[in-house]
Amino acid sequence: MSSKAVLFDLDGTIVDSVPLIIKCYGKGLSRHGVNASRDELLSLMGLPTWQVVAELLKTREPAVIEGVIKDIFSCFSQYWQKELKLYPDTMHVLSELKRRGFKLGVVTSSEQEHAEITLNFFNIAEYFDVIQGRVNDLKPKPNPDMILHVLDKLKVSKTDAFFVGDTLYDCLASASAGVKFILVTRPWGESVLGKCKPWKVLKELTDILEIIS
Known part of the structure; x- marks a missing residue:
């Protein structure tokens, strides 16, 4: 070797996978009252999910962050097999x-x-x-x-x-x-x-x- x-x-x-990631971040965040733009989400691409969510929500409260992440992952699990390539x-x-x-x-x-x-x-x-x-x-x-x-x-x-x-x-x-x-x-x-x-x-x-x- x-x-x-x-x-x-x-x-x-x-x-x-980025289009699906953007889609699911958008869905998860909007359910919690945050409408992040595509450019905002793309600027944070590459960071761990919890860090992206914390940055956009302007909070470090674990329960709030975990709630959004749960919704993001729910979206991802629904669509990933069809939309990832x-x-x-x-x-x-x-x-x-x-x-x-x-x-x-x-x-x-x-x-x-x-x-x-x-x-x-x-x-x-x-x-x-x-x-x-x-x-x-x-x-x-x-x-x-x-x-x-x-x-x-x-x-x-x-x-x-x-x-x-x-x-x-x-x-x-x-x-x-x-x-x-x-x-x-x-x-x-x-x-x-x-x-x-x-x-x-x-x-x-x-x-x-x-x-x-």
Whole structure:
């Protein structure tokens, strides 16, 4: 096996889930009297659900936050099997990187169970050596903890690792971890370049095959 690793964010990077996430945040928040704009929601994309909800509700009251999250997850559970899809080049990229000998991992602020269910649903869990979702003992992005934890599991140096993501928080976490960040440009990621400098920028996920070896 190669001593190099490629780590991927999940939502908005390899799984086209952002439209559904926006829809369900909107439904959950509106039931509690908050009408967040699409731009507001997109600016917080990449943070854990509880943090997004706390920011938009302007409260840290656990019972209130948990009530909104319950409604968001209820919406997600209703629609995800019909509305989530892989980005068209995801399977090809994972297959080719695996063929080239890279160790692969997922680092996502989504809950561990959600990450595993999603990857298994699309039959791509087998490509990943480590799947790391949000758990209580690791600080989520933009902290570097989850990235460093996965690299430790993979026994790969941070100088031999790449992190692929679509949000500012992916970029900040990579910078803090000392890992090369590769930005996949999505419609909501335009603000990243003004606040954090990626190592490389991709127009499409498949472009990664031209820049790492």
